[in-house]
Amino acid sequence: MSPRPPPAQRPIGQATRGTTGTNRLRRNDRYLAGLPALRRTGDPLVVDLGFGASAVTALELWTRLARVRPDVEVIGVEIDPERVARAREQLVAVRDGTTSFAPEARVAFEVGGFEVPLPDGRRPILVRAMNVLRQYEEEQVTDAWALTSTRLQAAGTLVEGTCDEIGRVCSWIDVDEAGKPMRLTISLRLADLELPSIVAERLPKALIHRNVPGERVHAVLSALDTAWARAAPLGVFSPQQRWIAAVEALRASGVPVLGGRSRWRLGELSLPWAAVAPG
Known part of the structure; x- marks a missing residue:
């Protein structure tokens, strides 16, 4: 991939399967709403890159972000013109007030x-790319990060990751404006969770093939499984209490867990990239 394609060049990338589901990305939406960069920017523009076969993820993203930043704008970007045309048709229904979404949604x-081409050369503060790179080769990931990151505002973030079909098992990587990964977050539905390492099936492309002995991400997930098992007695109070105890034990063992209980009780766990980076 070239760092910055000429305007006339075809979109860079390949069409994904386009699987889209209502509320599938709710955990990621909530995470994005909590990022300080969104609250601080003077131009709250967010891109839903590879939104898929329906407008729903972009509309849900705007709905959730608008609660913390009412002037936010969301632009859905797709490589498939037919998907864009379909999304625009769905947006007409939104404007007509015949859907559950606000007619005034800035989408x-x-x-x-x-390459994230936007009108008037605007730059987003956040780019969300969920379930996009999963269908690429691992060696293509850093080039995709590097290219997309050139489109960000200063202090902007690319959030790239994967989730299951109903949004209960999710993970993503925050990438900075220089294209460098900063942290990994996993987000799990705690009710009926057997082992946290179920997320191994839904790790971002940069890590999904690294969950093997000798790799950092494998060591972290193994330690988290052990901590979760040891915290089982707290499950009688709530799965959230059990998760918090497991994460605290993980941190006490030396794993550099980020954040605090307000995020942990949501089933989230964030780690600096160095803790999970491929060896």
Whole structure:
């Protein structure tokens, strides 16, 4: 991938399967709403990159972000022109007030890929790319990060990751404006959770093939499984109490867990990239 394609060049990337589901990305939406950069920027523009076969994820993203930043704008970007046309048709229904979404939702849709072409050369503070790179080769990941990150505002973030079909098992990587990964977050539905390492099946492409002995991410997930098992007695109070105890034990063992209980009780766990980076 070239660092910055000429305007006339075709969108960079390949069409994904386009699987889209209502509320599938709710955990990621909630995480994005909590990022300080969104609250601080003078231009709260957010891109839903590779939004899929329906407008729903971009509309849900705007709905949730608008609760913390009422002037937020969301632009859905897709490489498939037919998906963009379909999303624009769905947006007409939103404007007509015949859907559950607010008619005034500040949402638009554009054709594009990792180069993130936006009207008037605007730059987003956040780019969300969920379930996009999963279908690429591992060696293509850093180029995609590097290219997309060139489109960010100063202090902007690319959030790239994967989730299951109903949004109960999720993980993503925060990438900075220089294209460098900063941290990994996993987000799990705690009710009926057997082992946290179920997230191994839904790790971002940069890590999904690294869950093997000798790799950092494997060591972290193994330690988290052990901590979760040892915290089982607290499950009688709530799965949240059990999770918090497991995460505290993980941190006490030397794993550099980020954040605090307000995020942990949501089933989230964030780690600096160095703690999980491929060896």
